[in-house]
Amino acid sequence: MLEFHSTIQTQFSSHPVPDISHYNQSTFDELFEIANIAQEINLKAQVLLVIGVGGSFLGARAVIDALTPYFKTDAYGVEVIYAGQNMSGAYLNQLLKYLDTKEIYVNVISKSGSTMEPALAFRVVKQYMEQRYGIESKLRIIVTTDAEKGILKEVADKEGYRRFVIPSEVGGRYSIFTPVGLLPIAAAGIDIQAFIDGAKQAECDLSNENLEQNPAYQYAFSRYELYKKGYSVELLASFEPRLNKLHEWWKQLFGESEGKEYKGLYPSTVNYSTDLHAIGQFIQEGSRIMFETLIHFEEVEADTEIPFTLDDMDGLNYLAGRSMNAINATSKDGVALAHEEGDVPVMKIVLPKLDAYHVGYLMFFFMKACVISATLLEVNPFDQPGVEAYKQKMVELLKKDALVIQK
Amino acid sequence: MLEFHSTIQTQFSSHPVPDISHYNQSTFDELFEIANIAQEINLKAQVLLVIGVGGSFLGARAVIDALTPYFKTDAYGVEVIYAGQNMSGAYLNQLLKYLDTKEIYVNVISKSGSTMEPALAFRVVKQYMEQRYGIESKLRIIVTTDAEKGILKEVADKEGYRRFVIPSEVGGRYSIFTPVGLLPIAAAGIDIQAFIDGAKQAECDLSNENLEQNPAYQYAFSRYELYKKGYSVELLASFEPRLNKLHEWWKQLFGESEGKEYKGLYPSTVNYSTDLHAIGQFIQEGSRIMFETLIHFEEVEADTEIPFTLDDMDGLNYLAGRSMNAINATSKDGVALAHEEGDVPVMKIVLPKLDAYHVGYLMFFFMKACVISATLLEVNPFDQPGVEAYKQKMVELLKKDALVIQK
Numbered sequence: 001m002l003e004f005h006s007t008i009q010t011q012f013s014s015h016p017v018p019d020i021s022h023y024n025q026s027t028f029d030e031l032f033e034i035a036n037i038a039q040e041i042n043l044k045a046q047v048l049l050v051i052g053v054g055g056s057f058l059g060a061r062a063v064i065d066a067l068t069p070y071f072k073t074d075a076y077g078v079e080v081i082y083a084g085q086n087m088s089g090a091y092l093n094q095l096l097k098y099l100d101t102k103e104i105y106v107n108v109i110s111k112s113g114s115t116m117e118p119a120l121a122f123r124v125v126k127q128y129m130e131q132r133y134g135i136e137s138k139l140r141i142i143v144t145t146d147a148e149k150g151i152l153k154e155v156a157d158k159e160g161y162r163r164f165v166i167p168s169e170v171g172g173r174y175s176i177f178t179p180v181g182l183l184p185i186a187a188a189g190i191d192i193q194a195f196i197d198g199a200k201q202a203e204c205d206l207s208n209e210n211l212e213q214n215p216a217y218q219y220a221f222s223r224y225e226l227y228k229k230g231y232s233v234e235l236l237a238s239f240e241p242r243l244n245k246l247h248e249w250w251k252q253l254f255g256e257s258e259g260k261e262y263k264g265l266y267p268s269t270v271n272y273s274t275d276l277h278a279i280g281q282f283i284q285e286g287s288r289i290m291f292e293t294l295i296h297f298e299e300v301e302a303d304t305e306i307p308f309t310l311d312d313m314d315g316l317n318y319l320a321g322r323s324m325n326a327i328n329a330t331s332k333d334g335v336a337l338a339h340e341e342g343d344v345p346v347m348k349i350v351l352p353k354l355d356a357y358h359v360g361y362l363m364f365f366f367m368k369a370c371v372i373s374a375t376l377l378e379v380n381p382f383d384q385p386g387v388e389a390y391k392q393k394m395v396e397l398l399k400k401d402a403l404v405i406q407k
Numbered sequence: 408m409l410e411f412h413s414t415i416q417t418q419f420s421s422h423p424v425p426d427i428s429h430y431n432q433s434t435f436d437e438l439f440e441i442a443n444i445a446q447e448i449n450l451k452a453q454v455l456l457v458i459g460v461g462g463s464f465l466g467a468r469a470v471i472d473a474l475t476p477y478f479k480t481d482a483y484g485v486e487v488i489y490a491g492q493n494m495s496g497a498y499l500n501q502l503l504k505y506l507d508t509k510e511i512y513v514n515v516i517s518k519s520g521s522t523m524e525p526a527l528a529f530r531v532v533k534q535y536m537e538q539r540y541g542i543e544s545k546l547r548i549i550v551t552t553d554a555e556k557g558i559l560k561e562v563a564d565k566e567g568y569r570r571f572v573i574p575s576e577v578g579g580r581y582s583i584f585t586p587v588g589l590l591p592i593a594a595a596g597i598d599i600q601a602f603i604d605g606a607k608q609a610e611c612d613l614s615n616e617n618l619e620q621n622p623a624y625q626y627a628f629s630r631y632e633l634y635k636k637g638y639s640v641e642l643l644a645s646f647e648p649r650l651n652k653l654h655e656w657w658k659q660l661f662g663e664s665e666g667k668e669y670k671g672l673y674p675s676t677v678n679y680s681t682d683l684h685a686i687g688q689f690i691q692e693g694s695r696i697m698f699e700t701l702i703h704f705e706e707v708e709a710d711t712e713i714p715f716t717l718d719d720m721d722g723l724n725y726l727a728g729r730s731m732n733a734i735n736a737t738s739k740d741g742v743a744l745a746h747e748e749g750d751v752p753v754m755k756i757v758l759p760k761l762d763a764y765h766v767g768y769l770m771f772f773f774m775k776a777c778v779i780s781a782t783l784l785e786v787n788p789f790d791q792p793g794v795e796a797y798k799q800k801m802v803e804l805l806k807k808d809a810l811v812i813q814k
Binding site: 267 | 522674804
């Protein structure tokens with residue numbers, strides 16, 4: 001199902017870790033409701049605007065990018081766009097102008113509703129929706145938030161918005177298999193049942209106590225060994241550009257889970273071939289601080305055949321008739337050989353096919369491996385105490401400004 | 408013009424560096440020709456497909472992203488799309504389907520023409536253009552390559568394509584002010600004269616021998632001091648998401664220039680606010696291996712005003728009437744304070760306005776600082792010997808496969 005390749009010797013053979021199987025436990029009723037609303041969005045809108053930051057959008061964006069075409073024509077279906085992940089006034093201004101030309105639904109996702117970035121975006125978008133759709137805006141805004149408490153829960157109750165629940169025991173970066181991830185993914189036309197089934201299979205396979213058969217342990221132990229040897233950066237790489245956003249999700253997962261108490265590997269993402277011609281020189285011959293984990297899906301839908309040319313001016317006729325995806329896979333092997341020769345340890349994660357099932361499998365694999373890895377480091381995989389620091393400084397400065405303006 | 412803020416004490420006060428003023432020396436005739444063809448592309452096409460990898464597209468993409476709207480409606484003008492920067496068969500397949508619905512021009516950019524990624528993409532796209540446009544394809548393909556030699560030069564001569572020259576003494580990552588960058592930028596509707604003028608002003612300001620007044624030296628010396636103190640990662644950050652691709656250009660510039668002889672700071676890019684909720688925890692409290700350089704443009708066109716609400720349920724009325732861009736700027740100050748408290752040294756690069764002139768200024772600033780910085784490290788700022796390693800392995804494997812297939 002998932003193959004893990006590594007030549008790194010590890011001293012561990014087992015390690016107790018917290019159970020995360022409940023992170024993938026949507027009920028049938030919930031899935032049915034998600035599927036229904038996803039269908040309604042597809043009937044009534046061209047754009048689903050997802051308002052959220054961090055774990056509230058990185059997972060959905062990762063899956064949607066990985067499983068929808070690179071270039072979408074108007075016929076494709078609902079376009080998912082994100083807001084509240086930045087505070088650029090220009091972004092929001094130009095987004096609203098673009099939305100003027102489309103029919104829209106909004107899914108605002110926040111556990112508390114009080115995180116500044118999505119709260120500001122939602123304040124602007126809520127007003128926009130009310131001015132544009134009037135009373136119908138109440139149908140077109142869907143809220144995903146805590147079951148019991150928080151500002152967003154109160155707003156949803158007051159306005160009568162339909163509501164999905166973020167389970168209180170699931171943190172943002174582990175929430176992809178809850179409505180946080182599932183509603184936008186379903187609206188984008190992706191088979192959420194297959195996605196969840198893949199994760200269920202991973203949960204089953206990766207609870208195997210025979211560690212030699214458990215790739216999540218192998219990956220976690222290997223990267224911990226490298227950390228102890230003094231490596232400070234892990235590069236997550238793949239050769240299929242639509243996996244870029246999956247890398248970004250992984251970056252949060254590992255960065256927030258491990259980056260505390262002055263510990264942790266810095267998780268950095270690279271996208272090949274582009275980055276071979278950007279940071280490839282550094283990886284090959286720069287400071288020896290990094291190792292690399294390659295993700296590879298053996299089968300990718302849609303391909304291009306290299307044409308034959310009569311003149312063969314570029315000298316590439318030896319590749320004529322071959323599949324570009326196969327050539328891409330070979331370039332992955334070339335990169336692994338070259339980087340290993342350059343003293344960059346390389347691990348490989350290989351899955352059979354780029355589809356909803358295997359993306360679900362991979363994401364659960366990473367969640368499991370992350371919990372193991374943070375436990376080895378002796379840090380709490382589930383908190384993020386440092387994220388508050390900049391928020392406090394920012395709010396202090398904003399309130400000070402507000403006082404000055406009032407005077 | 409450009410302000411540089413750093414509290415890092417440096418031991419250097421001067422350092423001899425190679426001159427790069429000739430990297431910005433397009434002639435009037437060349438600029439006139441670029442402007443003419445850019446106009447022709449806007450009259451006859453909806454899409455300009457730029458085929459190139461590394462320095463052949465990262466600069467143009469950086470400028471175009473930084474200076475065009477986040478969301479483009481059909482009325483906007485020419486859409487610039489890239490190919491040859493990856494080897495995904497799915498990407499190329501879906502790209503061609505999308506191109507079927509648009510009128511196209513192609514700009515293929517490669518010094519030699521023999522780099523595998525763009526060469527394969529061009530082989531496919533050339534055939535596509537000939538099948539679709541027949542003899543007119545010769546007018547719709549523009550080549551940017553070496554003046555004298557290389558496969559692409561030969562192809563252009565044979566087919567009668569119009570041609571621009573990559574000066575032989577300018578390496579890819581320094582080529583943004585040559586036709587490599589200028590033609591796609593002009594086609595995207597950006598004022599290339601202002602862009603070049605900004606760089607000329609930077610060239611003039613940054614040749615100042617009074618080092619206290621020269622921010623390029625200050626930046627290079629500061630980062631070198633931090634490198635010597637044991638920091639291994641530089642984060643380049645900004646709060647305006649459309650600068651993301653400028654970060655990627657910077658990553659190649661510094662990574663390829665310095666990452667050799669097992670030396671160099673690892674250049675890593677972050678995009679705020681998104682990454683504050685992804686890797687922010689690690690920056691604040693993880694392994695102490697990084698420092699941060701913040702880019703800020705004081706004025707950004709297009710903005711959003713925070714609306715007032717009667718109920719103030721989210722408690723944000725204290726920000727009502729304020730500009731989102733101003734709030735964003737305050738969040739930058741909050742981040743700098745928080746990260747400095749977390750023992751992450753922070754430098755700031757501040758420019759007055761996000762426009763063609765100041766982006767040109769900033770890019771020349773980085774090129775100058777990079778040459779200084781690599782010289783301090785005692786490495787050659789202009790070569791990239793390690794980039795060949797994976798290419799050789801890949802071509803070996805591909806040729807071996809080809810033999811097996813023939814048998």
